[in-house]
Amino acid sequence: MKLLEMNHIQKSFGELDVLKNISLSVEESEVVAIIGPSGSGKSTLLRCATFLETIDSGSIAYDGRVAAQNDETERAKYVSAGELKRFRSCFGLVFQNFNLFPHYTVLKNVTDAPISVQKRSRVEAEAEARALLAKMGLSDKADCYPYQLSGGQQQRVSIVRALAMNPQILFFDEPTSALDPELTQEVLKVIRGLAEEHMTMVIVTHEMAFANAVADRVIFMDGGVVVEEGPPSEVFGNPQCERTKRFLEQYQN
Amino acid sequence: MPFDVILRQLTVGFGKTLLIFGLTLAFSLPLGLVVCLGRMSKWAPFRALAGDGSKPCSGLVRALATFRPIQLIFKFFISILRGTPLMLQLLVVCYGPYYLFHAKLSATWTFTALIIGFVINYAAYFAEIYRGGIESMPVGQYEAAEVLGYTKVQTFFKIILPQVIKRVLPSVTNEVITLVKDTSLAFVLAYAEMFTLAKQIAAAKTTFAPLFVAGVFYFVFNAVVAYVMEFFEKKMSYYR
Numbered sequence: 001m002k003l004l005e006m007n008h009i010q011k012s013f014g015e016l017d018v019l020k021n022i023s024l025s026v027e028e029s030e031v032v033a034i035i036g037p038s039g040s041g042k043s044t045l046l047r048c049a050t051f052l053e054t055i056d057s058g059s060i061a062y063d064g065r066v067a068a069q070n071d072e073t074e075r076a077k078y079v080s081a082g083e084l085k086r087f088r089s090c091f092g093l094v095f096q097n098f099n100l101f102p103h104y105t106v107l108k109n110v111t112d113a114p115i116s117v118q119k120r121s122r123v124e125a126e127a128e129a130r131a132l133l134a135k136m137g138l139s140d141k142a143d144c145y146p147y148q149l150s151g152g153q154q155q156r157v158s159i160v161r162a163l164a165m166n167p168q169i170l171f172f173d174e175p176t177s178a179l180d181p182e183l184t185q186e187v188l189k190v191i192r193g194l195a196e197e198h199m200t201m202v203i204v205t206h207e208m209a210f211a212n213a214v215a216d217r218v219i220f221m222d223g224g225v226v227v228e229e230g231p232p233s234e235v236f237g238n239p240q241c242e243r244t245k246r247f248l249e250q251y252q253n
Numbered sequence: 254m255p256f257d258v259i260l261r262q263l264t265v266g267f268g269k270t271l272l273i274f275g276l277t278l279a280f281s282l283p284l285g286l287v288v289c290l291g292r293m294s295k296w297a298p299f300r301a302l303a304g305d306g307s308k309p310c311s312g313l314v315r316a317l318a319t320f321r322p323i324q325l326i327f328k329f330f331i332s333i334l335r336g337t338p339l340m341l342q343l344l345v346v347c348y349g350p351y352y353l354f355h356a357k358l359s360a361t362w363t364f365t366a367l368i369i370g371f372v373i374n375y376a377a378y379f380a381e382i383y384r385g386g387i388e389s390m391p392v393g394q395y396e397a398a399e400v401l402g403y404t405k406v407q408t409f410f411k412i413i414l415p416q417v418i419k420r421v422l423p424s425v426t427n428e429v430i431t432l433v434k435d436t437s438l439a440f441v442l443a444y445a446e447m448f449t450l451a452k453q454i455a456a457a458k459t460t461f462a463p464l465f466v467a468g469v470f471y472f473v474f475n476a477v478v479a480y481v482m483e484f485f486e487k488k489m490s491y492y493r
Contacts, residue, residue: 050400051399052396052399052400085402085404088399088400088401088402089402091400092400093400095393095396095397097393099391099393099394099396099397100397101394101397101412102416102492102493103415103416103419103492112411113401113402113403116403116407116411117401117402117403117407118402145491145492145493146492147492147493161401165401165402
């Protein structure tokens with residue numbers, strides 16, 4: 001069964017059509033990389049998948065359960081707010097600029113949602129959080145506040161925060177764009193580790209080498225449409241569309 | 254008039270000044286949050302008129318659809334409370350009921366009116382300070398909370414409000430210090446707090462000494478207020 005299925009998504013901000021009839025489906029334990037120039041709609045697609053933006057028309061389903069689909073007037077209709085809340089436990093989202101809660105320690109950042117949203121016991125949530133932090137090499141940072149960490153460490157904490165909710169699918173919205181090359185590698189290593197554990201992931205990224213190495217499938221987006229899609233060896237090695245070639249050439253120097 | 258008599262009388266008055274100060278803060282700080290939430294209310298009863306944006310609609314319909322009555326009411330009251338002198342507001346609260354309804358004013362009414370006047374005036378200012386703090390919060394904090402499944406109420410009280418308190422503390426300190434001095438406006442209702450007494454003694458004995466002593470009282474009190482607020486700011490500086 002497809003873990004995520006988005007079909008014929010249309011989204012516009014006022015006059016600007018950002019997503020023009022886009023479909024995206026993700027299989028279990030698949031790693032999908034979405035690449036493309038700025039303003040191509042990559043982030044908007046992720047934000048629609050995570051309900052941070054509402055789609056104008058199309059359908060979204062997680063694990064076969066429909067979260068939004070078109071009504072008879074061809075406009076997307078979402079399930080009730082209460083049901084939508086249950087869908088949120090299917091996925092996690094890692095933001096470009098981390099969005100950690102600055103007034104909470106690392107441990108509280110990671111455990112607060114499991115405790116106060118998923119109503120898990122503090123003991124259990126903290127044990128799991130500490131195990132995840134240790135895995136990411138952050139054991140000694142549990143009692144630090146976010147401002148005391150480097151950007152790379154903050155991003156790793158935010159990955160742990162997302163993982164602590166036990167999502168079936170993890171979205172990354174340009175997870176390394178706010179980091180310097182050294183810290184970027186540090187975060188990419190973590191994501192690569194997750195891929196090796198067969199975590200289902202959708203990653204919007206500008207790191208072509210990384211996308212090539214880690215993704216099962218690459219999607220190249222431009223102007224709100226999917227221009228080219230396929231295994232990395234084909235999209236990177238033998239791009240079919242002129243637009244894809246031109247885009248990838250910029251990364252060759 | 255001997256100095257120690259002045260000092261003793263003013264100390265009694267200072268107790269009442271403290272009472273006005275304490276009660277005003279105790280009520281206006283939380284009330285300010287309520288006013289702030291009202292001021293930020295996005296409730297628009299006729300929103301449905303504009304449809305889902307797929308069809309164009311006339312200017313009148315659009316105006317009606319974006320009509321936010323709660324926000325408008327709070328905006329209006331805040332503008333009145335900030336736009337007219339506090340002294341006038343105290344007079345209106347105290348004597349308004351008599352002129353409007355010929356209500357009998359009891360002996361304790363002056364003090365009650367005084368506190369009501371101070372509380373609503375300061376709540377209006379605090380509301381705008383809180384609003385500034387809330388609106389300065391990065392949208393990413395809301396989004397992170399939303400994706401993690403926090404409810405709106407949880408998001409506000411667990412994630413937003415604690416950070417807002419830190420952000421608004423310096424502005425709140427400013428207001429609190431102003432309040433210390435504003436308590437002296439109680440003299441328009443002839444309430445016998447420190448400044449009213451000092452003026453009476455000064456007039457009766459034709460001496461400036463009591464007013465000078467009152468000034469020292471205010472100054473020392475404000476030094477204490479500033480010290481306490483700085484303590485709170487330091488307490489909040491465990492994160493950035």
